[in-house]
Amino acid sequence: MYNSLQQWFRTGQPWIWLNAGAVTISLLLVIGLMGILLVRGLGHFWPAPLQLVTYTDPQGEELQLLGIRVERQQVTADQIRNAGLPVPPGVDLLQRQLIKVGNRDLYGLDFRWVLEYQLSNLHHPRHAVVIQRSEWGNFHGFIRGIQEGGLLIAEQQPDENRLWDEVQLRLQRVQLLQRKMRQLEQRDISAINHQLERLRLAERRMALRGQTDATRLAALQLERRNLQAEYQRLEQQLLAIHQPLARDSLLVQTADGQQLLLPFRNLVSIHQPNNLSLLQKIRLYLLNLWAFVSEGPREANTEGGIFPALFGTVMMVLIMSVMVAPMGVVAAIYLHEYARQNWLTRSIRIAVNNLAGVPSIVYGVFGLGFFVYFVGGGLDRIFFPEALPAPTFGTPxxxxxxxxxxxxxxxxxxxxxxxxxxxxxxxxxxxxxxLGATQAETLWRVVLPMASPAMMTGVILAVARAAGEVAPLMLVGVVKLAPSLPVDLNAPYVHLERKFMHLGFHIYDVGFQSPNIEAARPLVYATALLLVLVILVLNLTAIALRNHLREKYRALDM
Known part of the structure; x- marks a missing residue:
């Protein structure tokens, strides 16, 4: 028995099974992680039903709660007693629900834990609405009327739905006006501000150089007057849009009878989750997903979308890849093809291997000190003295x-x-x-093509690590909320000196710095899922290119 077991170990079979088991466990963990992210992240965007319940508080007072059940969990009676709440006699375990009641401007908190034994008269009102607002989160309640210019022009009871079509039409009209305003502000007015800043810097540059060209100064002043006149014209257009935008308001009522006036300009969307068919729910779900990917954040990043963070992550990884690939390839070629293999070369290789183990925050400190303050500050003093003391490149x-x-x-x-x-x-x-080729020709036409799959492997590993790094980015460029994207319609169109948002930092900020953790939790899952998908897409693209190169040069390996 012992000899047969010893012989079995000598064949290497145990180690094969051990490796196979480790790979299987790793795959199961990855699949489990992706499953959690999919369920918790994507499930957040499904239009959940609104439930109306009667809640009896410990003092015996009955309240009406209208909200979405987010979570249901079991707690012990001791936990409830320690919280100072009464427990029915003879009960050891109780069920409680986390309900998103919304209306944070009225209740202070938009999530509430309630014990199920304190709930009664559960039903789902057909015409209850969920209103996403640009401020104060969601509103849950009923539509009571429409105001126009401060006058109530239409009214209905909570169990009626006569005003639904009119509300949707007025919301669409307001959203169209808001798109026009954003277009004027972000494209036309932004371009004029950019030109005015360019003129200011040009005049300061002339003053620093001691230039007194009266013709040039007159031309700059004339251009400034023309730009200011155009700016005033655009301001008049904005004012003309703002007046009808502030005209309409929606009169709503909460489940406990409080009435509130919501300006249409502060509303993002309105839907009745209990009055939707399956196809309407699927359509709304896809619209919510698209809004999450394509819009900017709101409410301290706990509402809205993550497009700026997605754009910043992809752009940073692409720029990093363009920089690291040639530098790494050139360094490897020198070390392997040209450098003498002596103690100095071996020391360099050891140093390179050790650099891979340096904590990422150390790189962030080095980047802040060397790249930002030394290199960026030097560029500002040489090329942008007219902008000082405001830094151009001397800032993260x-x-x-x-x-x-x-x-x-x-x-x-x-x-x-x-x-x-x-x-x-x-x-x-x-x-x-x-055959007569030089060393450079051999390297360029034979060696590098055959080594290109290995180069792509290095780039794949670099992309996978860089896309998920957060610590160094907090020091050298990432911010909680960037005022504008690094790419716009103002020359030079790509602004590498601007700060940007990043999916990894967004996850950290929403998950650990948010004032409303319950609202932020599903966004953490959804953002983490999107970050994994971005890394996966970038890696799959590089892997496809690597496999193509491997097949192309397979004949040379043979």
Whole structure:
């Protein structure tokens, strides 16, 4: 028995099964994580029904609660007694519900834990509405009327639905006016402000250089007057849009009878979840998903979308990849093809391997000190003195964040590329040289194409690590809320000096810095899922390119 067991170990079968088991456990953990993110993240956007219940508080007073059941859990009687609440005699376990009641401006909190034994008369009112607002979160209640210019022009009872179509039409009209306003503010007025700032810097540049060209100054002043006249014209257009935008208001009522006037300009969407068919729910679900991906955040990042963070993450990873790939490949080529293999080369390789283990926050401190303050400050003093003391490049931004992550992932690319170069047979190089090619031609036309799959492997690993890094980015460019994207219609169109948002930092901010953790929790899952998908798409793209190159140069390996 012992000999047979010893012989079985010598065959290596136990280690094969051990590796297979480890891979299986890892896959199951990854699948489980993705399942949690999918259920918790994507389930948030489904239009859940509104339930109206009668809640009897410990003093015996009955209240009407209208909300969405978010969570149901079991608690012990001791936990309830420790919280100072009464417990029915002879009960050891109780059920409680977390209900999103909304109406934070009225109740102070929009989530509430209630014990199920205190609830009664549960039903789902058909015409109850969920109103997403630009401020104060969701409103849950009933539509009572429409005001126009301060006058009530239409009214209905909570169990009626006569005004629904009119409410939708007025909301669509307001949203159209808001799109026009955003277009004027973000495109036309922003362009004029950019031009006015350019003129200001041009005049200051002339003053710093001691230039007194009267013709040039007169031309700048004339251009400024024209821009100011255009600015005033656009302001009049904004005022003309704002007046009808502030005209309409919606009169609503909560489940406990409180009435509230909501201006239409503060409303994002209105729907009746208990009055939707399955197809309407699916349509609303897809619209909610699209809004999450395509819109900006609201309410301290606990509402709205994550488009600025998604855009910033993808742009930063792409810029980082463009920077790290050539630097890593060139360093690996020098170390393997040109440098003498002596103690100095071995020391450099050891240093490169050790750099891969340096904590990422150290790279962030280095990036802040070297890239931002030293390099960026030097660029400001040389090329942008007219803007000082306001920094242009001497402040954290997209460029410095990309360079910091390129430095962080550089060892990965160097090691992967050098491994690929070492696998190329020496006979291939000698054959190329024997046919009359120079060393540079051999490297460019033979060696590098054969090593390109290994280079792509290094880039894949670099992208996977860089996309999820947060700590160094907090020092070199990432912010909670960026006022504008790094790309716009103002020259030079790509503004690498601007701060940006990042999905990883967004997860940290929403999950751990949010004042409303219950509202933020599903957004954390959804944002984490999107970050995983972004990394997956970037990696799959690089893997497809690597496989294409591997098949293309397979004949050379043979």
């Amino acid at each position: 931004g997209l460029l410095w964040a990309s360079l910091t992550l390129a430095l962080l992932t550089l060892p990965v690319v160097i090691v992967a590329t050098e491994e690929g170069l070492s696998r190329i047979p020496r006979s291939v190089r000698e054959g190329s040289l024997a």
